[in-house]
Amino acid sequence: MLFTDSLFIFGLILLFFVYFLIPQKYRWMLLLGASIAFYAYSGVFNLIYIAVTALSTFLITRRMEKMAEAAKESVSAHKSEWSRDEKKAFKEHEKKKRRRWLALLLILNFGMLAVIKYGAFTMNNVNTIIGWFGNRGTLPVPDFLLPMGISFYLFQTMGYAIDVYREKYPCEKNFAKLALFVSFFPQLVQGPISRYDDLAKGLYAGNGFEAERVHLGVQRILWGYCKKVVLADRILPAVTLLISDPEQYQGMYALLGMLYYTLQLYADFTGGIDITIGIGQVLGIPIAENFQRPFFSKNITEYWRRWHITLGTWFKDYLFYPVSVAQPMLKLSKWSRDKLGKNIGKYLPVYVSTLAVWFVTGLWHGAAWNFIVWGMLNAVIILISERLTGLYGKFHAKCGWSNTRAYDGFMAIRTTLMMGCLRMFDCYRDVPLTFRMFGTMFTKWNVQIFWDGSLMKLNLSLADYGVLLTGVLVLFTASMIGRKGSVRKRILGRSRVLSCCMTVALVLIVLIFGAYGIGYDSSQFIYNQF
Amino acid sequence: MANKKVLFAGLAMTLTAGVLLAAYQRLVQPKYMSDVVEGNLIADYYRSGKDHDVLFIGDCECYENFSPVKLWEDYGISSYIRGSAQQLIWQSYYLLEDTLRCEKPKVVVFNVLSMKYGEPQNEAYNRMSVEGMEWSKSKIANIKASMTEEESFLSYVFPVLRYHSRWSELTEDDFRYYFGAEPNFFSGYYLRADAKPAQNVPKGTPLTDYSFSDTCWDYLGRMMQLCAENHIQLVLIKAPSLYPYWYPEWDEQIREYAEKYQLHYVNFLDEDKLAATGLDFETDTYDGGLHLNVYGAEKLSDWFGQYLISKFDLRDRSSEPALANEWADICRRYHAETERQVKNLEQYGNVKGEADASV
Structure with a gap:
């Protein structure tokens, strides 16, 4: 399911209402249900992969923590008997045992990723090498469907496991809560890759409705949609055209393709992250920032x-x-x-x-x-x-x-x-x-393409260029102002009415200038493919 | 107090966005006034009177081949054509349902060409057939039945989602007709006074399967049932359009169906019918045999008026003052439009009256 699907948008609005209407202690459960539903929509069988990750992580981190506690108890029990070196050797020995469990977890999960994501690539390369030696036979190439967001949730979860191994924080004792951390739906599509100690508190707290926070969150979501549907999806047809026929589109066309793709990727990825962080903000869940004016x-x-x-x-x-x-x-x-x-x-x-x-x-x-x-x-x-x-x-x-x-x-x-x-x-x-x-x-x-009308033959009209240019200027201005702090917060601080007007304006911009519906290619978020 | 403020702010924002979007939606929705005027056919019905004895339902073979004005002037039959471009059979069915909310005609005339389409075909035609309908259960069912894979129900509820990007294509019409279209039609009839002889009409290429889809038979059955429940006589017709080709195998299936359920069926492509109507495809069609012009439509309506009077309990209602008054206006506009088009043809060679118009 795309963030731009109408089903997602309506589901999200419904979730916001229900989230604040139900008692606080049940809110994280609602998020877990929503996350499972969101993930299942991409394919029910994909749930198996994420469930394996969640379950294996839960069991092994619990095991590692128990081992660490037992080791501490032993050291404490033999405090007077053991010398300093003996204590150190014992701790090292115990850590080694825990490291084996961690290695098992990492091998299982990254192995799963390796087979699913890199199996075909590896076998293709092996077959190429076999071919160099004159062997005409080929080894079978696996063809797995990549589960949505596997690179993101796996890295996030393995980061948590390593932190538990390092005893940075205690492990999560409730499997359902850990499953929510692994599968929290706004992050599944394209991250960010959060840390447990940053995310968990907000995730399980079930924070209440705070008008100002919710309003800022909604604005962040709308800003993300602006980037995605007004800029990224609008320039997409031109990028697709320019890279689809390398024989025809060379020289300055390649330069244009590079610049267009730079804009598309930036608007697409940061737009998606804005939506994710905005959703978190509405729900009272702080999500790590993933960008800081990279350009x-x-x-x-x-x-x-x-x-x-x-x-x-x-x-x-x-x-x-x-x-x-x-x-x-x-x-x-x-x-x-x-x-x-x-x-x-x-x-x-x-x-x-x-x-x-x-x-x-x-x-x-x-x-x-x-x-x-x-x-x-x-x-x-x-x-x-x-x-x-x-x-x-x-x-x-x-x-x-x-x-x-x-x-x-x-x-x-x-x-x-x-x-x-x-x-x-x-x-x-x-x-x-x-x-x-x-x-x-x-x-x-072939610099003449910049003035001989060729630019108008790249699946972009004059109106499209107008929207894109305006969009880039707005992005640049917002980034410049944003260096001194959140633009949304500053506007809200100056005038609530102005802030409300900005929200309405963002809604109108997305709906009027967005490249969606018939005649436009509804595109997947680029980073969802990674 | 704080909660009230938040609620008020939320409502105010929603309302403002809603009002602005509604205003924008009205601007960008196609007005169908200068081009593709057929897009206004369906909505035009709600601006007309609702006292019709005969209702035509079907595609362009209905709204371009029959002249309700002729039926009124010569036979006192009050009729209306609820047709739109490439109107599919389920669209005809739901338009019939929709019409029956407003009035109960004595005779429903259905053109059977749409039996050839068993699946949704084209978004543009769907829009023209569905968007003009007033909201009702029939419209909802029509949307659901008509949508192609790429369409969404939501975009029918909020057309701004479909037309949002028209801001760059707005024309003078979009502003001029912002508050509503002007009537273009004459009781659902699309008038054309020009002529283009039918030449080299292509024969139909053989098909692998001539049977109509189950969906079409189902809707035809439902149409028949709806008419029966409302004590309406259903007449099946095949209008005298030479193209798209009407296969004998199709005709046979409709004939058998009509016989089985004792329905009236008139195929105007039958030689005896063509001779009886006096249609001349050299002068009576404006696009080489696809559709009749006003002269052809009047000839066809003349014959059909006699047929309706002889077969059904229809009387001459031209003496009813209210109805006569309403029809007087339609007839006046009809004749004025014919005259205007004839003058344009003489002066510019096209009905639009434009020096560089293609039609």
């Missing part, structure tokens, strides 16, 4: 701190740090220091960890070489930027003009264009074609 970033490292924030922090906390301090990495560090010198030895483990994280980030986005290359290119650019930090410092110190706002603007545009170029890997069917299309931007100088 204002001065470099790609900063961009990734502002784009899909929850995925970035997940990888940092649960992959980058553990990989960096893992035994093999420490050994590599020691070896490289001894063999390759102090300087290389210092950086090599960081580089390896960074490349590993970006390799997985690429894979997370999709089972295709496009995404892997995309991830690795991100890593390479980030690493090069970091190596050149000193040089940048000297440049900024020497050139005063590089510390102006205009130069900041230039850097933001440069970052946007670089990320747009990298995102071309999302669009084209394979890696060589993507590089070729990127190359045509410099080799095929």
Whole structure:
């Protein structure tokens, strides 16, 4: 079910009413029911996957917690008998036992993801390699239907399990409540990937009706719909056309396709997240922000701190740090220091960890070489930027003009264009074609398309361009103002009437300028495919 | 107090958005005045009188082939055509139901061409057939039966969901007729005075299956039952349109059905009927045999008027003052429109009276 389906919208309105009408203690149950219904709508069998994740996580985290409690009791019971080293050894031994349970959980769940999402990709590659050796036979390629949002709920749930293993917080004792955390419906489509300690309290509290909060939440939902249906879905036909025929649409068309896709992806993903956070706000459930004006970033490292924030922090906390301090990495560090010198030895483990994280980030986005290359290119650019930090410092110190706002603007545009170029890997069917299309931007100088009427033949009318341009300007202005705090809150603070007018205006904008209904392709949220 | 304020603010916002959207909806809904005027046919009924002895229901073969004015002027028969473009049989059925809420005619004449369509066909035609109806159980059932896969019920309840993007295509008509359309029709008849001879009319290509769908038979049965319950005589007709091709195998099925249920069935494509009506497809059609022009429609109505009088208990009501008064206006507009179109044809070569009009 799409957020843009009328069934979802009516269901959501109904849910809001019922949520505040029923007693507080039953509200989380209503959310669980709604989440199950929402997920079942995408396919009843998909419930099996999410149920396996929820159940296995519940049982194993409970087990790990009991083991940890038992270990603590043992240490406490033998406090006077055991030496410090004995206590440490015992704790380490117990932790190892718990780690085995955690490993079992991670293998089971990520294994499920690997088979469902990456089985076909792996077997296709194996068959290609077999083909290189002249073998004409092929191994069977599995064809699983990817359950909705599996990459999101799995990462969120495994993050919770790792935190319980690390004893960051106690595990959830109520299976139904954990199932709600795993399956909370607004997050299922495209995240964000929340942390248990951030989400659970609001999720189970059943917060009451607060007019101001609900109003702001509704505005956030409407703002999300504006981005999705007015901008992302309006530009979709042009993007589809431009990437569907790479032979015809080269050079400046490829540039246009890249820019259009950048806008589509931004409006689509941030729009969906706005809807999710807005729903949470109405229900009194704080959901983590996933974006912070990413296109204002001065470099790609900063961009990734502002784009899909929850995925970035997940990888940092649960992959980058553990990989960096893992035994093999420490050994590599020691070896490289001894063999390759102090300087290389210092950086090599960081580089390896960074490349590993970006390799997985690429894979997370999709089972295709496009995404892997995309991830690795991100890593390479980030690493090069970091190596050149000193040089940048000297440049900024020497050139005063590089510390102006205009130069900041230039850097933001440069970052946007670089990320747009990298995102071309999302669009084209394979890696060589993507590089070729990127190359045509410099080799095929068909700039006349900007004034000879070609722009009007890209499934966009003059009216569409008008809406898109206005939309981009509004987005930019809102982002500029938003740097000093929530625009909605500031408007509400200034005048309640103005805030109400803005709500009405948002409703009208979505309904009048939205690209929905017959004649438009109702599109899936892009990140739902990852 | 705080709750009251919140409630008031919520209601005020909902109401404001609702009013603005309703106003916008009215603006963007097609007015069907200059182009595709057939879109106004269904709604036009609610502006007319509700005292008709004969009701025609069907597609363009009804509303372009029969002249109620001729039936009135020559036979004193008050009739109305509830037809719309490519009107499917269930749409005809629900329009009959809808009409029976307002009046009870003595005779219902149904054109059987729509028996060939067993499934919803085209959103644009659905809109023209359904949107003009006043809200009733019949309209709801009609929408549900008519929707193609891509359509949604909600967009019929709130047409703004369908027409929201027309803001970029608004014409002068959308503003001029914002508060309502002007009557275009003459008791449901769409008048055309131009002529285009029927030439090289294509023969029907053989079909693999000539049987009508169960859905169509079901609706025909329901139509028959509805008429019987309301003591209305049902007459099945096949209008004399040369195209779409009416297969003998189809005709045979309708004949058998009419015989089985003792219904009247007139196929105007039969040679004897064509001869009796005096139709000449060189001069009496405006689009090469698909539809009759006003001269053809009058010839056909002349014959059909005699048929109705001879077969059913219909009397000349032209002496009834209220009815005569109402019809006088329709007849005046009808003749004025014929005259206008004839003049335009002479002056511009088209009925619209535009130098560059294609028709």
